[in-house]
Amino acid sequence: MMLPLWAVIRRDLVRLLRQRGRLAAALARPMIWFFVIGSGVGVLVEPAAPEAYQAYLVPGMVGMTLLFGATLVALSVAYDKEFGVMRMLVTAPLPQYWIVVAKTSSAVVSATLQASLVLLVLGVLGFIDGSFSPLLLLAGLLGTALACAGLGMLVAVWTGTLENFALVMNFVIFPTFFLSGALYPVANLPPVLRLVATINPFTYGVDLLKHALLRGDALIAASDFSPLIDLGVLVGFAAIATLVASLRFSHEARAGLSGFLRSGR
Amino acid sequence: MTSTFYPKPDPPPQSDSVAVRSRRLCKHYGDIVALEDLSLEVPFGAFVGLLGPNGSGKTTSMHCLTTLVEPTDGSAWVAGHAIRSAGVAIRRDIGVVFQNPALDPSLTVQETLAFAAAIRGLPRRISHERAEAMLAMFQLEGKRDLRVGTLSGGMRRALDIARSVIHRPRILFLDEPTLGLDVPNRRRIWDHIARLRREEGATVLFTTHYLEEAEGCDTVHFLAGGRIVGSGSPRELIARMGAQMLEIEADDIEATAHALRLELGPGFRQGDRALFRLTSSRGEVASMLRSLPPDLRSVRRRRPTLDDVFVWMTHPELRGELL
Numbered sequence: 001m002m003l004p005l006w007a008v009i010r011r012d013l014v015r016l017l018r019q020r021g022r023l024a025a026a027l028a029r030p031m032i033w034f035f036v037i038g039s040g041v042g043v044l045v046e047p048a049a050p051e052a053y054q055a056y057l058v059p060g061m062v063g064m065t066l067l068f069g070a071t072l073v074a075l076s077v078a079y080d081k082e083f084g085v086m087r088m089l090v091t092a093p094l095p096q097y098w099i100v101v102a103k104t105s106s107a108v109v110s111a112t113l114q115a116s117l118v119l120l121v122l123g124v125l126g127f128i129d130g131s132f133s134p135l136l137l138l139a140g141l142l143g144t145a146l147a148c149a150g151l152g153m154l155v156a157v158w159t160g161t162l163e164n165f166a167l168v169m170n171f172v173i174f175p176t177f178f179l180s181g182a183l184y185p186v187a188n189l190p191p192v193l194r195l196v197a198t199i200n201p202f203t204y205g206v207d208l209l210k211h212a213l214l215r216g217d218a219l220i221a222a223s224d225f226s227p228l229i230d231l232g233v234l235v236g237f238a239a240i241a242t243l244v245a246s247l248r249f250s251h252e253a254r255a256g257l258s259g260f261l262r263s264g265r
Numbered sequence: 266m267t268s269t270f271y272p273k274p275d276p277p278p279q280s281d282s283v284a285v286r287s288r289r290l291c292k293h294y295g296d297i298v299a300l301e302d303l304s305l306e307v308p309f310g311a312f313v314g315l316l317g318p319n320g321s322g323k324t325t326s327m328h329c330l331t332t333l334v335e336p337t338d339g340s341a342w343v344a345g346h347a348i349r350s351a352g353v354a355i356r357r358d359i360g361v362v363f364q365n366p367a368l369d370p371s372l373t374v375q376e377t378l379a380f381a382a383a384i385r386g387l388p389r390r391i392s393h394e395r396a397e398a399m400l401a402m403f404q405l406e407g408k409r410d411l412r413v414g415t416l417s418g419g420m421r422r423a424l425d426i427a428r429s430v431i432h433r434p435r436i437l438f439l440d441e442p443t444l445g446l447d448v449p450n451r452r453r454i455w456d457h458i459a460r461l462r463r464e465e466g467a468t469v470l471f472t473t474h475y476l477e478e479a480e481g482c483d484t485v486h487f488l489a490g491g492r493i494v495g496s497g498s499p500r501e502l503i504a505r506m507g508a509q510m511l512e513i514e515a516d517d518i519e520a521t522a523h524a525l526r527l528e529l530g531p532g533f534r535q536g537d538r539a540l541f542r543l544t545s546s547r548g549e550v551a552s553m554l555r556s557l558p559p560d561l562r563s564v565r566r567r568r569p570t571l572d573d574v575f576v577w578m579t580h581p582e583l584r585g586e587l588l
Contacts, residue, residue, distance in 0.1 A: 007383030015371055080369075087367035088428065090333055092384040093357035256294065256334035261363065262324065 004094060008102040009109050011085075012073050016110055026069055026114045027121065030061035034122070037183075056222055058127055059140075059209035060182030065118045066144045067202060069111030071173055074152025077103055078162050081260035090261075096253050097246035100153055104242050107149035112141050129215050136212035136227060143234035144205030150241030151176065151201065157248045182206045186224045201237040204230040284309045284436045284468040285330060287341035291491070292325050292334065299325040301491030303339070307470055307484075309435070312462060314479035315472040316575060317488030323472035324364065326488070327440045330470070331361045344435055357385075360434035360467075364441045366425040370414030374405055374424055377413055381428035392431070399427040402464070403457055419450030426457060430467065437461070439471035443478065451478070476571040485571070487578045495578040499571055506569035506577065509543040511550075514562040521558060528553050531583055533576050537562075540573065 016023055038057045042050030080086040080103075089099050119137075122128050155168055179196050180186075180203040186194055197203050208230035210223045225233075252258045285307040292300040300322040307313045315323050328334040330341055332352035341348045344358040361367075368377055378399060382392035400406045403423040413421065422442065430437060442458070443451040455478060461467050471482075479485050480499045487495045495502070511529070514537055515521040522539040526532055532541040543550055543566070554564060577583045 001386075003386050003388075004384040007380055011369070011372065011376075011380055014376070018371060083370055084363075084365060084367040085369045087363050087365070088369075088381060089384060091331065091356055091359075091361040091367070091429075093353045093386070094384070095353060253333065254335040256292065256325075256328060261328055261333060263365065 001094075001098075004092065004098075005102050005105060008089075009106040012076070012106040012110055013113070015076075016073075016114075022072070023114070026065060027117060029068060030064050030118050031121070033057070033064065034061050034127075052218070054127065055129075055214070055218060057183070058122060059213045059222075060180075060206050061122070062115050062118055062141070062209050062213070063144055063180070063182050063202065063206040064177055065115040066111045066141065066205065067148045067173065067177055069114040070107040070145050070148035071152035071155070071168075073107035073110045074103060074149050074156050075165065075168065077153070077156040078165070081258070082162055086260050090253060096250040100157070100242060100246040100249050103156075104146075104149045104153050104238075104245075107152060108142065108145040111145040111148060115141055115145070128213065131215055133212050136208065139227070139231055140205065140208040140212045143208055143231050143238075144202070146238035147201045147205055147234040147241075150238040150245070153245040154241045157245045157252070176200060176202045179203075180206050181210070181222070181224060185222055201233055204233040208234065282309050283307065283342075284311070285341070285343050285470060287326075287330065288339055290326070290329055290336050290339035290341050292329055293337045298491055300329065300336070303329075303341075303488075303491075303493065305486055305493060305496070307436075307468060309468050310466065311484065312469050312482040313471070314482045314485045315470065315488055316474065316476055316479055316485050316571075317472075317579075318474060321488040322491040323474075323488055324440055325491075327361075327438055327470075327472060331359060331438050332356060333361075357432075358435050360429035360432070360437045362426055362429045362437070362439045362442055364444055366421055368413045368421060368425055368428070371412065373410050373412055374400070374416070375409040377424060377428055378431055381431045385432045387432060395431050395433070399431060402460060403427045419446055419453060422446060422450070422454055423457060426454070426461075430461060430465070433465060434467060436468045436470065439469065441472055441474070443473065443475060451475070455481075476575055480571055487575055489579040495574075499574075502574045503569050503571065506573055507542045507544045508568075509566050510569045510573055511541045511543050512563075512565040512567065513539045513541075514564075515539075515558075516560045516562065517558075521561065524557070525553075533580055533583060540576070542569075542573075542577070 034054065034057055038054040039050060042053035045053045077086070090096065119128065155172055159168060179193060179200050181197065186197045186203060189197055204225060207223055207225050208227055210219060211227045211230070214222055283306050285305070287303050287305055290300060290303040291298070303322070303326050315326060317323050325334070329336045330343060330348065332348050332355050335349065343355045346355045348355060369380070372380060375396065378396040379392060382395060387395065400409060403426065405420065405424060405427065408416065408420060413424065416424065426442065439458070443454050446454065458469060462469055473479060483498060484496060485499055485502070486493045513521060513525070516537070518534060518537045518539055522532060522534050525539065525541055529541040529543070532539050
């Protein structure tokens with residue numbers, strides 16, 4: 001079971017490294033936010049010390065990398081269906097749910113790798129407090145990646161075509177990012193948006209990353225929940241999302257409703 | 266390694282020499298009946314074709330027998346395992362080639378074979394050995410480092426079959442393996458399949474609508490409207506058609522066909538062409554041909570083909586003629 005799982009993960013990594021643009025975008029996206037929005041809004045928030053807002057943004061940028069990295073791998077299920085890898089996977093001697101679990105794991109690995117790169121760059125540039133907590137950081141990376149992978153799989157099994165990609169980007173990924181604590185503390189949001197942010201599992205991922213990366217007053221001002229609640233929500237959501245996605249995928253496949261068996265390139 | 270993901274398959278009963286057995290297998294998609302009744306037996310080692318026009322239930326049959334789609338009713342066993350309950354065990358024993366390739370265009374040829382082997386749990390050493398053997402058998406050695414996306418249709422098909430047999434399956438299911446290929450490539454693919462049967466002893470169940478491709482197999486089953494309307498060895502079926510076929514083209518084919526029907530029995534008309542079975546003696550046929558109206562454009566006597574058998578088996582007016 002490990003061999004097939006590693007094969008699926010390795011293939012996604014090979015694809016990630018082969019599509020140089022994708023890896024470059026994964027690194028550039030948070031950097032642009034960090035330096036452009038970070039400086040611009042930083043001056044607006046606190047003209048005397050604009051770097052305070054940049055420091056606040058660090059966990060959110062790591063979270064953003066995880067969110068995009070994980071959901072893009074999960075959504076590549078659409079590519080797999082269209083171009084035939086899914087046809088190869090369903091004929092392997094593995095249960096259908098295994099495919100969902102493998103793809104989710106693969107999303108976690110890809111996303112964590114990309115986020116580690118972003119952390120490394122931010123660290124080298126001196127934006128990471130040396131007293132960060134490695135254990136909480138690991139929990140934050142994996143927990144957030146799991147939840148985002150689960151979210152991506154849910155979307156992927158329901159709207160599994162490449163045409164829906166832009167739609168998903170605009171109506172799932174961006175709102176998930178904006179309605180979390182990545183750019184501003186949840187507590188400062190108006191009530192309705194605060195409610196939405198509280199339901200958003202990604203909020204808890206960013207919150208856990210804040211616990212890992214921020215220190216002192218900055219942490220007290222930025223975090224909204226305790227690390228245990230964060231981790232519980234992330235793991236719980238990931239488990240439920242993966243379960244639901246697996247059930248849906250198996251059901252569709254066995255009923256013969258998934259079009260990828262008959263059509264594709 | 267034993268785990269819940271790899272349940273040990275029950276060994277098929279010793280006496281069971283049947284690779285595929287299905288009983289009244291049927292599949293509905295809502296109100297659409299894709300497969301009405303598939304009942305067949307394929308012995309181990311056999312080379313069997315499921316033939317029929319588009320929409321006759323060939324692909325649905327393949328999907329059900331390969332455990333990818335659950336049938337609405339009926340039952341089937343593949344390599345001794347029931348398709349409803351032992352999907353994983355069955356998929357270990359079979360190889361499947363779909364109408365559309367099951368390949369990743371972004372991987373290289375070699376990576377594709379390694380991936381196909383790994384998702385089946387083949388250890389690296391065996392995977393490597395098998396990949397080399399397949400590259401040689403399918404004449405892909407020179408292409409190993411090329412991306413799948415850059416291969417021609419014929420080579421892509423060859424690779425698709427190679428990846429489907431990387432684990433040396435006992436039974437190979439091929440759904441329209443030559444669809445969309447030109448004639449030389451179609452011939453090459455059938456050569457590969459023949460070699461696989463010869464060298465690896467695989468049982469092959471395939472579908473096609475190029476009927477001439479099925480003339481070399483052991484048994485064909487004709488599918489129409491989701492059920493088997495006739496079966497037999499291609500040679501026997503062709504022999505049963507009669508010694509010769511009469512193919513006539515005429516300006517007023519309606520009248521000519523009508524006149525001939527009285528003499529020759531039911532025929533098949535398509536456009537300005539009519540087709541009859543010649544079962545009467547040579548002398549009679551010759552005199553009858555002389556009495557035909559002079560507006561004939563062409564008259565051709567030829568040996569029957571599997572296409573003729575298919576027409577006679579599936580055409581509503583002709584059905585039963587051969588029985």
